[in-house]
Amino acid sequence: MSWAGKILRVNLSAGTVTSEPLNMTWAKQYLGSRGLATKYLVEEMDAKTDPLSADNKIIWATGPLTGTMASTGGRYTVVTKGPLTGAIACSNSGGYWGAELKMAGWDMVIFEGKSPKPVYLSIQDDHAELKDASHLWGKSVWETEEILKKAAQDPQVRVSSIGLAGENQVLYAAVVNDLHRAAGRSGVGAVMGSKNLKAIAVRGTKGVGNIANPKEFMKVTFEKKKILADNAVTGQGLPTYGTQVLMNVINEIGALPTRNHRDSQFEGAKDISAEAMATPRESDGKKQLVTNQACFGCTIACGRISKIDPTHFSVVNKPQYWGATGGLEYEAAWALGAANGVNDLEALQYANTICNEQGMDPITFGATIGAVMELYEMGVITKDMLGLDAPFGSAKALCELADMTANGVGFGKEIAQGSKRLTAKYGHPDLSMSVKGQEFPAYDGRGIQGMGLAYATSNRGACHLRGYTVASEVLGIPVKTDPLVSEGKPELVMAFQDATAAFDSAGICIFTSFAWGLADVQPQVAAACGDEFTLENLSLIGERIWNMERDFNNRAGFTAADDNLPKRLMNEAVKTGPAKGLVSKLPEMLPKYYEIRGWDAGGNLKAETRAKLGL
Structure with missing residues (x-):
């Protein structure tokens, strides 16, 4: 074991x-x-x-x-x-x-x-x-x-x-x-x-012993690595372009949240895309992207290593940032870029570097800046308060606010509270694009309906990694579903949520799920841990984990009212692209989701659900 x-x-x-x-x-x-x-x-x-x-x-x-x-x-x-x-x-x-x-x-x-x-x-x-x-x-x-x-x-x-x-x-x-x-x-x-x-x-110098069936484990892990290597996403797309391969894709389908979700397509998306990272700059003829990088034991190697343009305003007097370091992932590039209307790739890399250096989530940081910029344009937050101009599209404001927030100075202390607290303080709570206080990632829940439901029901607040229905709704993995319809999405979201819990708990990366299903993970877990880990058992473990997390939140004081989306997604229709005219169909999806989860109308686990899962 x-x-x-x-x-x-x-x-x-x-x-x-x-x-x-x-x-x-x-x-x-x-x-x-x-x-x-x-x-x-x-x-x-x-x-x-x-x-x-x-x-x-x-x-x-x-x-x-x-x-x-x-x-x-x-x-x-x-x-x-x-x-x-x-x-x-x-x-x-x-x-x-x-x-x-x-x-x-x-x-x-x-x-x-x-x-x-x-x-x-x-x-x-x-x-x-x-x-x-x-x-x-x-x-x-x-x-x-x-x-x-x-x-x-x-x-x-x-x-x-x-x-x-x-x-x-x-x-x-x-x-x-x-x-x-x-x-x-x-x-x-x-x-x-x-x-x-x-x-x-x-x-650690001991290595990992105790594999239940070493010969079978070697055989099955080799077989599963081949599946990853042969897959278009895990064998080609992610190694070549990283997660940033999604920037232009999501923009084209009209689901790239832009300027704090006021728009769902960004005219500057191509400037901050994977392709832009891999294109030589006019200033020095060098590419921002240096190479890709893999984590321990990874055969995908989606990580980016990048170098910022040393002549860019953000680093012109800061040689400590001229070397190669962690590059932009899609979520960070979106949050620092499209969410704020900023299409300056070097500014995004600088802000992302500060997030890495001082330990700060670029998704929540970037999305909070989007709220700040909207409040600035409304005149609620002023230049006197910020110490700088901060309209949508300001690369300079993005970089300076990253420094201020990471270092805990000036208005950075307010930004450090996240968008929910900040927008509430300044009288416009509806401008926080968040669920349970955590900001949305890089997909518009109106243009990808399943993601809207996944955000609303995520146990850790808005999150793409708790049920990545984009795989099905956009990429057709494992089956293609229509991103613009609500039918079938409760079942899809639940299946992704439970499977993800099992992948996470096994200790492997969720990106393998572009090529693997639970049926590919199960023989690896069984060979490592013992034959009792059947496919049925692994599925049940995923469902048990999801419900345990939900139950903790309910005891912490969360209710069905927290499984919601901001008014902007519920009431303001998408303006452009394939989803034009749509709002989130959450009210249609949520009751069905509760039903198949085995929860009551208040979002609490029913007695029979507890019994089935041993909770």
């Missing part, structure tokens, strides 16, 4: 670090990573806990396939109660950190309490201890990683840390590892900062 079988429990208040056996009954019911860590959290913590109090817990967790030879087996999750939303927060990251923790012999690390002073956790295989981090406080993610590797005299040490955004309690601060891979959403980095926890530095 490919779990390590051990967890670390760290009491930050007492300064203690103890080892305990993994609850294997729970492991078999919730698999690992997202599912298993959430099970620990909901069992150990009151759902009404203040996310930034010492009573909140925060958990780093791997899955049973993390660190193995399964393709993309490098994922880990950070699970806590999120300060941005007040809902369950589970953020997933790639890179190398997750595999390193597993190879050190640990399935997860649970942090409790609050340290009286800044600390970091050092893990070297079986040995783990809290160390003083006073010298790291105030440092960026990049500086922290460099200092900790030097301190360990080992370049192979992997670091998961926060920058200034986490320290300053930016409500959407991220946890960053390997310089530019992030557990990005819902403010997990702010919880880390609230506990005076700066970083976890881990070195």
Whole structure:
């Protein structure tokens, strides 16, 4: 069985670090990573806990396939109660950190309490201890990683840390590892900062043992890697263009939210697309895109490494940003670009670099800037308040506000609260394009109807990674459905949500689902963990995890009223493109979704649903 079988429990208040056996009954019911860590959290913590109090817990967790030879087996999750939303927060990251923790012999690390002073956790295989981090406080993610590797005299040490955004309690601060891979959403980095926890530095030399059927595992993972290699998306599109391949595609179908969702097509989309990243610049003849990059064990390699134009206004006197670093993903390029009407590719790369360096979710940051720019154009927020002009389309404002927010200065402190709190403070709450306080990603729920339902019902607030129906509605994977109709979407959304929970909990990347179904994951899990992981069992695990998360949120105070979309998507019709004239058909879809979920009209789990899932 490919779990390590051990967890670390760290009491930050007492300064203690103890080892305990993994609850294997729970492991078999919730698999690992997202599912298993959430099970620990909901069992150990009151759902009404203040996310930034010492009573909140925060958990780093791997899955049973993390660190193995399964393709993309490098994922880990950070699970806590999120300060941005007040809902369950589970953020997933790639890179190398997750595999390193597993190879050190640990399935997860649970942090409790609050340290009286800044600390970091050092893990070297079986040995783990809290160390003083006073010298790291105030440092960026990049500086922290460099200092900790030097301190360990080992370049192979992997670091998961926060920058200034986490320290300053930016409500959407991220946890960053390997310089530019992030557990990005819902403010997990702010919880880390609230506990005076700066970083976890881990070195593992044990490898991953305990595979239930090693020969079968080697055979089946090889077969499944071939499926990824032969697939048009995972074998060609993502390696060549990364997620940014979607920019022009989504714009053409009229579902690219633009200028805070006032429009759904962006005239500047081509300027900030994957193709633009790969085209030589006029200024110096060089491309922004340097190469692609893979996370641990990944055969897809969708990551981007980019170089900013050194003559661009954002970096002209900042040589520290001239080197190659993490490049734009589609979600970040959209949020920093189209959401604000900005078509300056170099400005987007600069703002994204600041988000990486200081640990900040570019989706919520960019979407919040969209609200700021709309309020600015309405005259509600003024130049005197901001210290600069900020109309839609201002690349200069985008870059300066990124600096201000990451560093916690001036109006940046307001932006750090996210769009829900900011728009409410200035009297226009309807201008926050969010669900449960978390901002939308890069798809308009009017032009892609299933995504509207997925946003409204997502357990962690608006999210594309909790049920990516774009795969079916736009790309035709695994079957093509019409993005403009509501029929069949409740069933589609539920199927994607449950399957995604299983993928996440196994410890693999959700991008494999462009080529794999659960039927491809199941034999890998069974060979690694044991024959009881049938396809039926894996499907049930996904559904169990989804309902457990929902139940936590209900106990935290969320109701059916929170499964909603902003008035703009419900009342203002799309102006251009194939979805012209449409609003979200959420009212048609939601009752049917509740019904097939086995929830009552208030969005609560029925007794028979609890019984079926063992909740």
